Amino acid sequence: MIVVPLKEGENIEKALKKFKRKFEKTGVVKELRNRQAFEKPSVTKRKQTMRAVYVQQLQQVEE
Secondary structure, X not given: OOOOOOXXXXXHHHHHHHHHHHHHHHOHHHHXXXXXXXXXXXXXXXXXXXXXXXXXXXXXXXX
């Protein structure tokens, strides 16, 4: 849990800015995006091989 201590009479905008900065440092959003975009290792390997085949075909056509 993120706690943002406020001083007496501190502006709400400043407090929000502090909260946002602390929230960014925790890396929650980054972790969430990485988990949403997770790709199985077998799928990444298949993509790499398909790309390699495609590049090899392009090189053969150039020759």
